[in-house]
Amino acid sequence: MTNAISFQGPEGQEDMPYLLTPGPLTTSRSVKLALLADWGSRDVEFRKLVKEIRDELKRIAGCDDTYECVIVQGSGTFAIEAALGALTPNKRKKTLVVANGAYGERAAKILEHIGHPHERISKTDVTQLAPEHFTAHLDEDKAISHVWLIHCETTSGIVNPLSELAQAAKARGRIFMVDAMSSFGALDVNMVRDNIDVLVSSSNKCIEGIPGFSYVLVKRELLEASQGQSHSVVLDLYEQWKGLEANGQFRFTPPTHALVAFRQALRELDEEGGAPARLKRYQRNADVLLKGMDAIGIRPLLSANESGPIIQTFLTPRDPNFKFEEFYEALRARGFAIYPGKLTKRDSFRIGTIGHLDARVMERAVDAIREVLAEMNVKDMMPRDL
Numbered sequence: 389m390t391n392a393i394s395f396q397g398p399e400g401q402e403d404m405p406y407l408l409t410p411g412p413l414t415t416s417r418s419v420k421l422a423l424l425a426d427w428g429s430r431d432v433e434f435r436k437l438v439k440e441i442r443d444e445l446k447r448i449a450g451c452d453d454t455y456e457c458v459i460v461q462g463s464g465t466f467a468i469e470a471a472l473g474a475l476t477p478n479k480r481k482k483t484l485v486v487a488n489g490a491y492g493e494r495a496a497k498i499l500e501h502i503g504h505p506h507e508r509i510s511k512t513d514v515t516q517l518a519p520e521h522f523t524a525h526l527d528e529d530k531a532i533s534h535v536w537l538i539h540c541e542t543t544s545g546i547v548n549p550l551s552e553l554a555q556a557a558k559a560r561g562r563i564f565m566v567d568a569m570s571s572f573g574a575l576d577v578n579m580v581r582d583n584i585d586v587l588v589s590s591s592n593k594c595i596e597g598i599p600g601f602s603y604v605l606v607k608r609e610l611l612e613a614s615q616g617q618s619h620s621v622v623l624d625l626y627e628q629w630k631g632l633e634a635n636g637q638f639r640f641t642p643p644t645h646a647l648v649a650f651r652q653a654l655r656e657l658d659e660e661g662g663a664p665a666r667l668k669r670y671q672r673n674a675d676v677l678l679k680g681m682d683a684i685g686i687r688p689l690l691s692a693n694e695s696g697p698i699i700q701t702f703l704t705p706r707d708p709n710f711k712f713e714e715f716y717e718a719l720r721a722r723g724f725a726i727y728p729g730k731l732t733k734r735d736s737f738r739i740g741t742i743g744h745l746d747a748r749v750m751e752r753a754v755d756a757i758r759e760v761l762a763e764m765n766v767k768d769m770m771p772r773d774l
């Protein structure tokens with residue numbers, strides 16, 4: 389790293405930036421060290437490890453023995469497509485997607501592509517979902533059998549009230565499916581308590597593993613009923629589950645290193661005090677960031693009770709000297725990689741607060757932002773559209 393000004397990245401990779409993104413994210417040194425071994429996928433130790441991971445995921449999600457955990461190779465979207473392809477109706481009945489951001493829209497796009505009947509309710513990316521956004525639909529349209537929505541919409545960082553939404557769908561007898569990709573492992577989730585039928589997440593978000601696989605937690609009876617239903621061979625959830633159950637092996641090459649690192653990440657989550665402790669750390673990261681940005685004068689998109697502790701969206705300053713690419717590169721040179729905006733309407737950028745980082749790192753990030761803005765001579769912090 390040349391032209392570095394006070395560069396000091398994560399332990400063991402001090403010349404690399406902290407990833408202030410929603411994943412892949414900064415992992416601990418010990419998680420990275422777990423990668424330094426080659427495991428045979430048929431090895432009994434490896435098969436035990438896979439079992440341990442599946443059991444631990446069920447435990448964290450508050451599952452009882454009516455649930456199963458199926459691991460799918462690939463990023464989070466692979467498990468989403470696997471779940472939608474296997475578990476949603478392909479004729480007569482349909483799935484209701486309630487979207488308030490890009491990930492909700494993407495789920496609807498997948499259903500469209502695989503030709504499963506669905507309906508979409510599109511709310512803006514600053515609308516926190518509420519039961520009244522879809523309960524009338526459920527009451528009127530008996531053809532809707534499944535509901536799909538996003539827990540933390542990473543587009544904006546907004547957190548939808550999962551328990552309430554699940555209860556509303558279940559009270560009307562519908563199958564409730566949630567993309568908890570960016571929230572699972574930190575935000576409160578309990579599938580039994582909240583009557584959640586299906587939950588999807590991945591290795592490289594709040595559990596703080598490396599990318600490589602995703603997983604579906606699902607009621608066993610739904611999984612059993614999905615035999616022969618999937619639109620895909622590689623994403624066939626039922627066959628994947630049968631393979632894992634039969635001999636503890638994946639049907640196709642598993643991401644061995646990512647799984648070994650993930651088990652280490654699960655152990656570290658437990659040592660930290662589980663999801664509640666992790667949530668507290670992320671919340672503190674978010675507080676430090678929001679307070680720091682407020683002092684600088686940069687405005688967040690969402691109010692404090694809408695934005696979760698996962699990722700914060702900030703409105704781009706209208707000062708003509710502010711250029712995102714320049715801002716990004718200068719922060720990158722100081723050891724912090726941030727994330728561009730993904731909003732549909734307003735100019736913005738995002739800063740993630742998850743990963744192996746704490747309040748001290750966030751304080752340094754805020755200092756770096758202040759320095760960079762001064763260097764760029766950015767003074768007018770008001771959003772562009774005000």
Ligand SMILES: *Cc1c(COP(=O)(O)O)cnc(C)c1O
Nearest residue numbers: 463464465491540542567569570
């Ligand atoms: C990260 C994420 C996904 C999955 O994205 P991949 O790039 O496929 O891992 C899906 N939904 C949400 C809400 C996410 O944050």
